[in-house]
Amino acid sequence: MAHWSDNVLLQPPGHGDKLTRTVGSAPTITMHLPGPLRPYCAGASELSISAPTVRAALEDLERTQPALYCNVCDETGKVRRHLNVFVNADNVRDLEGIDTMLKPGDVLTVLPAVSGG
Amino acid sequence: MADRVILTIGTKKGVFVADAAKPRRNFALRGPFGPGVPVYSTLVDTRGTPRIYASSCNPFFGMKILRSTDMGKTFKETKSAPAFPKDDGRALANIWSLEPGAGKKDLWCGVEPASLFRSPDGGDSWEMVPGISNHEHARKWSPGNGGLCMHTIVRDGNRVHLGISTGGHYLSEDGGETFTASNKGVGAGFAPDPYPEFGQCVHKIARHDDAPGRLYMQNHGGWAEWTGPGGPRPGIGVLRSDDYGRSWRSIASGLPSDFGFPIVVHPHDADTVYVVPLEPQTRSCPGAAPAVWRSENGGGSWNRIARGLPKKESYFTVLRDALDIDQLKSPALYMGTTTGQLWIGREGGEKWECLFDSLPPINNVKVAVV
Numbered sequence: 001m002a003h004w005s006d007n008v009l010l011q012p013p014g015h016g017d018k019l020t021r022t023v024g025s026a027p028t029i030t031m032h033l034p035g036p037l038r039p040y041c042a043g044a045s046e047l048s049i050s051a052p053t054v055r056a057a058l059e060d061l062e063r064t065q066p067a068l069y070c071n072v073c074d075e076t077g078k079v080r081r082h083l084n085v086f087v088n089a090d091n092v093r094d095l096e097g098i099d100t101m102l103k104p105g106d107v108l109t110v111l112p113a114v115s116g117g
Numbered sequence: 118m119a120d121r122v123i124l125t126i127g128t129k130k131g132v133f134v135a136d137a138a139k140p141r142r143n144f145a146l147r148g149p150f151g152p153g154v155p156v157y158s159t160l161v162d163t164r165g166t167p168r169i170y171a172s173s174c175n176p177f178f179g180m181k182i183l184r185s186t187d188m189g190k191t192f193k194e195t196k197s198a199p200a201f202p203k204d205d206g207r208a209l210a211n212i213w214s215l216e217p218g219a220g221k222k223d224l225w226c227g228v229e230p231a232s233l234f235r236s237p238d239g240g241d242s243w244e245m246v247p248g249i250s251n252h253e254h255a256r257k258w259s260p261g262n263g264g265l266c267m268h269t270i271v272r273d274g275n276r277v278h279l280g281i282s283t284g285g286h287y288l289s290e291d292g293g294e295t296f297t298a299s300n301k302g303v304g305a306g307f308a309p310d311p312y313p314e315f316g317q318c319v320h321k322i323a324r325h326d327d328a329p330g331r332l333y334m335q336n337h338g339g340w341a342e343w344t345g346p347g348g349p350r351p352g353i354g355v356l357r358s359d360d361y362g363r364s365w366r367s368i369a370s371g372l373p374s375d376f377g378f379p380i381v382v383h384p385h386d387a388d389t390v391y392v393v394p395l396e397p398q399t400r401s402c403p404g405a406a407p408a409v410w411r412s413e414n415g416g417g418s419w420n421r422i423a424r425g426l427p428k429k430e431s432y433f434t435v436l437r438d439a440l441d442i443d444q445l446k447s448p449a450l451y452m453g454t455t456t457g458q459l460w461i462g463r464e465g466g467e468k469w470e471c472l473f474d475s476l477p478p479i480n481n482v483k484v485a486v487v
Contacts, residue, residue, distance in 0.1 A: 036177075036178060037178065070179060070200075071178040071179055072178075074179065074208035074209070075200045075201045075202070075203055075205065075207070075208050075209065076203075076206060076207075076208050077203075078208070080177065080178065080179060081176075082176050082177045083177060083178075112177040112178075113177070
């Protein structure tokens with residue numbers, strides 16, 4: 001597993017690995033990424049992020065993984081219209097949006113909305 | 118290397134590249150690149166080492182620019198795509214046009230919501246062009262069926278013509294620093310005022326180096342029967358300017374419909390121009406019998422050219438960037454359809470033949486000889 005500490009990559013990740021960052025005392029959560037987003041974070045399938053809210057997790061992403069962040073949020077900072085963000089099994093739309101609080105061990109999942117055609 | 122004809126085909130499911138030796142007998146198809154993602158704009162950039170660009174308009178993960186430096190064998194994303202400044206409040210929704218700029222690696226890019234971006238380094242970095250993107254009219258433009266898109270960029274030295282749907286035609290005479298709405302004679306059918314200052318639904322603009330000052334426009338026509346405020350607006354769909362786009366006049370007389378999307382000029386004759394008239398309701402060719410119409414006298418009269426095209430029961434649309442013409446001595450037209458067919462019109466459109474008949478719906482066709 002590659003390990004990040006204060007934005008310093010200690011070990012390069014391999015494809016499908018998990019990237020871990022630790023910042024302050026905020027709860028550490030796991031962000032799970034779908035396949036199309038993995039090329040934008042060195043192939044990692046999961047990121048470990050310390051953040052008290054979804055918003056803080058996205059802000060952390062903007063600082064540390066700007067290429068990945070651009071795929072998740074647009075220039076105005078909004079989560080892209082056709083993406084859904086889940087905390088564990090719940091869509092944040094049904095919680096407190098991106099101000100939803102996070103607990104240690106939560107799993108944040110970014111998924112494209114269902115589509116066809 | 119012998120001259121090759123390169124076609125880029127932007128579709129609903131990625132970009133394809135086809136190439137052939139100069140006789141254009143057999144085209145080999147590659148792709149899709151950026152699979153599954155709509156492509157609305159492509160560019161074969163023949164300055165220096167040829168490069169191919171394609172917009173990859175991902176509704177889930179945002180806009181990307183793809184670049185190929187090996188003539189369409191492989192594509193990679195550029196280092197960045199156009200993006201509005203963070204405090205602007207607008208977010209990029211689509212990329213509609215890619216055109217070469219003045220410098221060797223300069224690119225211009227028209228986007229949705231209608232704005233213009235420039236890249237000095239072949240698409241790796243981008244800056245918004247404020248003269249049009251923050252124009253006093255910009256927040257008053259409204260989207261048409263395809264969105265609020267800047268789909269046409271025509272450069273002519275220091276003059277820059279932009280086509281915006283729905284915003285109209287804007288002209289810069291200082292290299293793109295400032296722009297003026299330039300729509301005298303360009304009608305609008307969807308507003309009480311038939312000739313507003315701006316807000317027209319321009320579909321495409323074309324010009325030729327041999328006819329300075331002359332421009333051709335396919336505008337949103339189909340309003341001859343309107344009986345509401347402002348009265349009928351016949352012939353507003355196909356227009357010509359002879360004063361660098363300051364004023365426009367109808368050249369639609371003789372066409373079966375003044376509605377359509379693309380307009381293309383012959384590479385060796387500025388008087389020869391092509392359109393694809395469509396019925397405004399179905400957006401398919403009149404009588405469901407596809408045809409390109411050609412004028413050889415600058416829009417004075419028109420002839421139907423359809424030999425080899427289906428004679429009936431064809432309801433496809435040819436979109437604004439889905440018609441192009443190559444530069445060879447006897448040029449061929451290339452026409453993509455929303456039903457995924459790519460047609461070649463040999464001898465300037467005299468003889469049509471289907472090159473590929475089952476591609477995804479086609480948004481965009483560009484051709485270059487390299």
